[in-house]
Amino acid sequence: xxxxxxxxxxxxxxxxxxxxxxxxxxxxxxxxxxxxxxxxxxxxxxxxxxxxxxxxxxxxxxxxxxxxxxxxxxxxxxxxxxxxxxxxxxxxxxxxxxxxxxxxxxxxxxxxxxxxxxxxxxxxxxxxxxxxxxxxxxxxxxxxxxxxxxxxxxxxxxxxxxxxxxxxxxxxxxxxxxxxxxxxxxxxxxxxxxxxxxxxxxxxxxxxxxxxxxxxxxxxxxxxxxxxxxxxxxxxxxxxxxxxxxxxxxxxxxxxxxxxxxxxxxxxxxxxxxxxxxxxxxxxxxxxxxxxxxxxxxxxxxxxxxxxxxxxxxxxxxxxxxxxxxxxxxxxxxxxxxxxxxxxxxxxxxxxxxxx
Ligand code: DP6
Numbered sequence: 351x352x353x354x355x356x357x358x359x360x361x362x363x364x365x366x367x368x369x370x371x372x373x374x375x376x377x378x379x380x381x382x383x384x385x386x387x388x389x390x391x392x393x394x395x396x397x398x399x400x401x402x403x404x405x406x407x408x409x410x411x412x413x414x415x416x417x418x419x420x421x422x423x424x425x426x427x428x429x430x431x432x433x434x435x436x437x438x439x440x441x442x443x444x445x446x447x448x449x450x451x452x453x454x455x456x457x458x459x460x461x462x463x464x465x466x467x468x469x470x471x472x473x474x475x476x477x478x479x480x481x482x483x484x485x486x487x488x489x490x491x492x493x494x495x496x497x498x499x500x501x502x503x504x505x506x507x508x509x510x511x512x513x514x515x516x517x518x519x520x521x522x523x524x525x526x527x528x529x530x531x532x533x534x535x536x537x538x539x540x541x542x543x544x545x546x547x548x549x550x551x552x553x554x555x556x557x558x559x560x561x562x563x564x565x566x567x568x569x570x571x572x573x574x575x576x577x578x579x580x581x582x583x584x585x586x587x588x589x590x591x592x593x594x595x596x597x598x599x600x601x602x603x604x605x606x607x608x609x610x611x612x613x614x615x616x617x618x619x620x621x622x623x624x625x626x627x628x629x630x631x632x633x634x635x636x637x638x639x640x641x642x643x644x645x646x647x648x649x650x651x652x653x654x655x656x657x658x659x660x661x662x663x664x665x666x667x668x669x670x671x672x673x674x675x676x677x678x679x680x681x682x683x684x685x686x687x688x689x690x691x692x693x694x695x696x697x698x699x700x701x702x703x704x705x706x
Pocket of ligand 1: 509572618660
């Protein structure tokens with residue numbers, strides 16, 4: 351994909367807001383340069399998002415990336431080091447301008463950093479979109495065509511695998527799957543246009559069970575899959591479930607959708623428990639909430655389901671038409687399990703937006 355070398359006479363700035371996403375079929379296991387062991391599919395969210403501005407200005411003669419990084423209005427050494435390492439890793443192949451100018455990044459999250467919500471998907475996708483936008487400006491291009499988004503997705507993936515799916519509205523697939531035309535291990539594609547309308551207004555209320563730092567990072571968890579004896583079977587299962595879930599998403603089959611989403615959450619955490627060393631990221635509250643959701647569904651027949659990411663927080667998934675009943679249930683029965691009663695009420699969203 352194209353690389354740019356033009357010299358800007360003035361500072362060039364780009365700003366994008368990009369959302370988080372929640373995987374329904376999980377990416378868990380990777381190889382090579384952030385390539386997935388199986389394909390995954392996610393809902394793009396709308397409330398949990400990152401806003402990032404990137405400015406390139408004075409000439410830089412140091413031969414490496416020169417970064418000045420602000421997170422939520424303040425310097426943040428840990429994030430700055432991670433981003434600088436990432437930019438150094440992509441500059442030669444993707445954006446040569448990164449070594450030629452000093453880079454200023456100003457980024458902030460719409461959700462509190464201490465909420466236990468992963469910000470790498472929204473953060474890396476917002477950054478990748480800004481870099482592609484600056485490249486466009488350097489090349490006097492004004493359109494955001496398919497290749498723009500493909501490159502943004504590919505670059506996001508190199509920052510954090512799941513981030514590549516946040517580039518697209520509604521529903522995105524990452525990882526080659528024989529039944530999904532255009533799917534690739536290198537970048538995600540949007541499949542929102544193929545999805546039944548009932549899923550386009552689906553809710554995802556994120557119950558913050560614990561806001562603490564995870565004991566095992568996702569990256570370490572992916573690496574542990576390489577020695578997990580169940581891994582080959584898991585990758586086959588994921589591909590099979592992809593097929594069934596895509597069918598359910600197209601047909602608007604909420605009960606099939608919910609069963610697969612819940613099975614995936616349980617499988618993800620089972621894989622953690624049978625890694626070597628084994629570990630548990632669920633908390634007591636996670637299990638209590640899962641039991642309550644299943645019981646409520648059995649007793650009322652209201653279609654409400656859960657999924658989990660690589661942590662203790664529970665994502666409560668349900669269609670728009672049962673919003674009021676589910677909201678009362680969450681307030682009355684699930685909120686007591688949340689850290690300081692925290693819940694992020696999110697929904698399927700329309701994807702990243704340029705900030706003008
Ligand atoms: C459980 O994308 O955070 O949320 O590629 O190492 O940055 P890295 O990992 P990351 O892993 C996400 C794992 C997951 C499932 C998913 O989002 O598909």
